[in-house]
Amino acid sequence: MDMLLQYDFMRKAFIVGILLAVIVPCIGIIVVLRRLSMTGDALSHTSLAGVALGLIMGMNPVLGASIACIFAAFGIEFIRKRFPKYSEISIAVVMSAGVGLAGVLSGFVSNTSNFNSFLFGSIVAITDFELWLVIGISLLVITVFLMLYKELLYMAFDESAAQLSGVPVRTINIVFTILTALTVSVASRTVGALIISSLMVIPVTCGMQFGKSFKQTLLYSISFAVIFTVTGLTLSFYKGLKPGATIVLTGVVFLILTFPFKSKKK
Numbered sequence: 001m002d003m004l005l006q007y008d009f010m011r012k013a014f015i016v017g018i019l020l021a022v023i024v025p026c027i028g029i030i031v032v033l034r035r036l037s038m039t040g041d042a043l044s045h046t047s048l049a050g051v052a053l054g055l056i057m058g059m060n061p062v063l064g065a066s067i068a069c070i071f072a073a074f075g076i077e078f079i080r081k082r083f084p085k086y087s088e089i090s091i092a093v094v095m096s097a098g099v100g101l102a103g104v105l106s107g108f109v110s111n112t113s114n115f116n117s118f119l120f121g122s123i124v125a126i127t128d129f130e131l132w133l134v135i136g137i138s139l140l141v142i143t144v145f146l147m148l149y150k151e152l153l154y155m156a157f158d159e160s161a162a163q164l165s166g167v168p169v170r171t172i173n174i175v176f177t178i179l180t181a182l183t184v185s186v187a188s189r190t191v192g193a194l195i196i197s198s199l200m201v202i203p204v205t206c207g208m209q210f211g212k213s214f215k216q217t218l219l220y221s222i223s224f225a226v227i228f229t230v231t232g233l234t235l236s237f238y239k240g241l242k243p244g245a246t247i248v249l250t251g252v253v254f255l256i257l258t259f260p261f262k263s264k265k266k
Helices: 008-033 039-057 061-082 088-106 112-120 128-147 149-157 159-164 169-190 196-210 214-239 243-265
Strands: none
Touching: 008 039, 008 128, 008 149, 008 169, 008 196, 008 214, 008 243, 039 061, 039 088, 039 112, 039 169, 039 196, 061 088, 061 112, 061 169, 128 149, 128 169, 149 159, 149 169, 159 169, 169 196, 196 214, 196 243, 214 243
């Protein structure tokens, strides 16, 4: 570990990775409980359209990804309200639009290597600006999540009942939508647009194997995400693997190993 941390880019990678390991499960557990597990996929694919637009216009692609994700997140929420019994339709529609737009815009990008780096992420090549952006968004997500903890919990299990009990569902949905979009956009840059949804769901799935309450599941999910991130970054450094993909595969292997344990527990 000492050898890893002597490199500046690895120190940045660990800081960003651990911060994302804390905030992504916070978003992921709400998304999973609302039966919208593929939301991360839709937003991350749409973020590629923002990346391409940012590169074309000469602005930071992460900002472009953030803007695209915010629009996509509101699009999902809008369509979900129109088809409450078929909420997964909203994800499919937005993902299709995002992929199509990204495909068209990518043809106008001169530096394709920069665009391709967003597909599987480049956590070991983040800039100082992106580091501070992740720190800022992480602090924002943690603060808002703690402030709205009870409301989000209530809404995750029964949105209609939450509204009847006086919870400002519409306002909280807007806030949560923005937080989700910002989280996915920065994670797409570091972990990769094609695998961010896996990082959002797998730690939560592992947490659900052991947690007996919402709070326990959340804490387990964050713990697992941190373990997967540290393990994945360490393996990628010594074995020359893609960091984002290695982090996710570490989580998948661990999840598979927990199945027999869960069965015995039952």
